[in-house]
Each structure stands twice: as structure tokens, then as C-alpha cells.
Amino acid sequence: MNRFDRAMAILLLLRNSKLPLSAAELARRLEVSKRTIYRDVDALAEVGVPVYAEPGRDGGFKLMEGYFISPIAFSVGEATSLLIGLALLDRLRAKPFANELEMARQKLLAVVPDYLHDILRQAEQLIGFEDLPYDVFHPEPPAAETSLSELSEAQVITVFLQGILERCAVEIGYFSPYSKARRNYVLSPNGIIWDRNHWYLVGQRPNTSPSLWRADRVMSITRHPQPIRDPSPFYVADWLGRKWLDEAIRNWAEMSPVVIRMTPAQAERLQRDWYYGHAEFETIAPDAILMRFGEGNQAWVFELLRWLGHGAELIEPHAWREAFIAEMQAIVTTYHAD
Secondary structure, eight states: OOOOHHHHHHHHHHHHHHSBOOHHHHHHHHHHHHHHHHHHHHHHTTOOOOEEEEEEETOEEEEOOOOOOOOOOOOOOHHHHHHHHHHHHHHHSSSSHHHHHHHHHHHHHHHHOOOHHHHHHHHHHOOOOOOOOOOTTSSSOOOOOTTTOHHHHHHHHHHHHHHHHHHHEEEEEEEETTTTEEEEEEEEEEEEEETEEEEEEEEETSSSSEEEEEEGEEEEEEEEEOOSOOOOOOOOOGSSSSTTTHHHHHHHHSSSSSEEEOOOOHHHHTTTTGGGGGSEEEEEEEEEEEEEEEEOOOOHHHHHHHHHTTTEEESSSSSGHHHHHHHHHHHHHHHHHO
């Protein structure tokens, strides 16, 4: 084993060991003398590797916590896949660890051979990602004047992720465009989800189940001294598929119930929608289905009814029926104007 291979072997052994490794143990594993180990460790330190010695009976050499050993070789496919991932992250509206993103790309390009470097540079020019288009059928409340900038949203994600990695609580100031109010919460951070151009924080208040918090509505976020002891296992896969919308729409339906009668074909189309697909659909006749969901904005419900067209009937709120009839009559009048 030459000196370079031996130095890399020492790095890998230290990186993969939770306990310090003595010079004697390293010498035994690599079948060299302790003097050779000391010389190799000194060489690693001279080139900037953060290796240090812990004294004591159980002491030995360790790498500084968090030190990352860069790969020394990539195939074209491996390096391209990593660059595609970085390019996709770069296209997100709010990027966690935004300052580190470009440095990671440069480090990746720096460790590949020159011929591969040129190929990967070309890949960056040829591979792109479109932004998610605006969803005209699912409008959102206008952003509050006090909402954060996109850069601040990226910082929110970064601090929240740091809380996950360091197992520390965070305190957020959260603004709801529905209640028009800001409230502060102390959360144990569990995970994050990217969905339809928005980041969602999955966090848990004391003695409650985890909840979702939209990152662009977080007005402030700081570390909190509250300790997190024995966190419950969290699997983000349990939250994918927008399962949280099932309960949310049921709650909204209790506050602002909307019921629409429609044909099976219309119901089948809506059940494929990312949002309306989580509403309640009940078959009441071979040719009729009731859809139940929650919505307090009359204009948005009328837009859905116009899109559904013939075969759809607003059942509840009954008080909205006259207004919708008047709107339909106005449309008919427009067509008879000539």
C-alpha cells in the first residue's frame, strides 16, 4: 500500500469510527509501524484535514465532527446525476442552504477529471427545469404585507433543517392569511415537504400531534432552549400524497360547508385533482354524486360550478343559489345581446 492509499485508508477508518482510534490500532489494521501512522497523520494535518488526538487510556485519533470526505472518483452517470439534483434544487423558489449550493457545485466539479469536467459543464447548459405554472383553479389568499421575502423563506428552511439535524426546538412567528393574525409557537422540528412550489414545515407542539406550517407564512424563526428528549420516529413518507388534506378539508367543511350535486363523469375528473380529490364524494343515485368540501369564498365556488357546467348543481349553501342563478342569467343575456 503506497502512502496515498494509506492516508485515504486512515481517513476512511477515522470517518467511519465513532470512537477514537489509537496509533497502535491503526498500525495493526494497516500492517505498518506506529511511527508510519504518526507520519501519515501529520501529513493529513498539513493538508488541512481536521484530525486531532484525544488523550487518555481510551484516547486516539479522531476527525472533527461534521468533516466530509470528498469522493475521489465519479463515473459520468454518477456526477451527472448529482449535478441534475443540484440544478433542480437551484430552481426551487426558496432554497435551503442557498449560500452553500454554489460551493457544493464547484467542489463537485473540482474533484472530477478534466475530461469529465467539460462534459458536466455542458450538461449544466443542456438540462433545465421549468417553474411550476400558476394554478388558476386553486387561487390562494393574497400574501400579507408583512410576509417574508423569498430569501428569508430560504433562511426559514435552513434554520428549521438545522433544528432537525441538531435536535433542538425552534420558535416561529406564524401569520395566517385566513385569520389575519400572527401567533408564536414552539415546535419540535420533524421534517420538511416541497409541494406545488411551497415548502411545508412538519413540526410538533408540546403534547400534540405533528402539524404542517407553510414556510412562506413564517415571519420569524429562532432556536429555542426547550430540549427535545427521545423524539418519536418520524417518516415523511407518511405525509406524502397530501394525506393531510383529508383531515383539513373535513375541518373546513364543518366551518364553511359546500355541497355540489354532479354527474359521475364530473366527479371522476375532480377525484383526479390534487385538491378536490380529497373532498368527500357520495353516490346518491346511479347518475348523481354529492361532493362535500369546505370553502367560504363564494366566487371560487362559482368558478368551479361554471367550469363543471351542465350537470352540476349547487345544493349548499342554499343562500348562494340565488346569486349563482343571477350570474348565469347575466351570462345568457350576454349571448342574447346580438
